[in-house]
Amino acid sequence: MLGGRLRDWAPRLMGISAILVVLEVCSRTGVLPRESFPPVSEIYGSLLGLLVEPGLWIEVGRTMRGWAVGLLLAALLAVPLGMLLGASKRAFQMSRLVIEFLRPVPSVALIPLAVLVFGVGQDMKVFLVAFACFWPILFQSIYGVQDVDPVARDTARSYGLPPLARFARIILPSAAPYIATGLRISSAIALILALTAELVVGAPGLGRAIVVSQISGSITQMYALILATGLLGWLLNTVFLSVERRLLRWHPSHREVAL
Template structure:
């Protein structure tokens, strides 16, 4: 975390020097000091804070749907090989499709700002959750499952007592990856399709003005900062909840 912060400071210092020394024209890249100053000023801008809340709301809503769909589907595909083989072709066909390319289709289908953004977020975020859940289910110790079956436990009992607890760290990793993807798609959908509120909408409004490049970049900085905070919070949550998994993984390495 400290090294990451130092890396950001070094990058900002280099960008500032490049502008001040006129290696890069200020009309192309404003001084980073001006961008950081504008980012601080945005914290007192009620309109921008409303846009941030709008982005976070649709992102959180999309993530709830993603987890509610992706985890059960991943458990199903990961625990039943026959179903996995039947669905593999569909999954491999849909997964490479760029989510941003679906924005026009989502606008037509959803017919609402919230529905369009949620559709794009769920589609993009579903794959990390689905794939990691499937992988976690397939990595369950077969000896542990057979031991429970030998004591007369059925399929659902084995799933609840062994498979799901063992796969949970993998699911958590998938959710963390999906959270970053979902936030990127939330802002991207706002940039492409517009709307009434959102960080992407704020960037669109400011980019249409004169001498507002520093405000555009300041909003982008806040989008990145939010993504960083969300990712670090989920990493810390994983380490706290699954300390046993972290210790076992480090020991294996």
């Protein structure tokens, strides 16, 4: 087991180290202009320095608050609505055109509107995150309910389960893997939108900190902050995956013991 893990990880670590070494050498030898591309070792040093100071964590907290509130809002609206649309053919047909029209609107195009309505603070960020996250969660919820196995439905019905029990015991668990995927995809989207709101509009958070570093000429710190956003995204995805794996261990994509 441990040996297997090591075998998995060795090539990955080698790949990462190789890239880091090449970047370091390119910067030190001047192949890449040093003022725009500081050596990686300095970037990591700067990041480590930031990690022990409260400033970075405050910014992370601001970004994550927009991420969390927006994602939660989107989920609270999109899951029930999606399940309703998935369950009722008529409701699905009625709302289809509206959805097809609204969905392709890129969230960033709504920034001016959001600023107009919500100002440049947290509310604007939450709105953008929620709008962007709403769609993947909505669609996954619709598909999840539409994909409930008819035999499972019939089984529940033949055993006389009332509608509410059929929802709780058959439809919700069937749709859960779809909804979980929707949430995981949306978590990445939420981070992008939160950072965009901070970068473009200047709402407080990691995104604005990156812009401030760039303007003030602390290029190394700018890279360190960009690196921090990447790590944050990776961490969130990992957390979502592991929660999914735990809660949905019965699902074919997470089964450990298969026959």
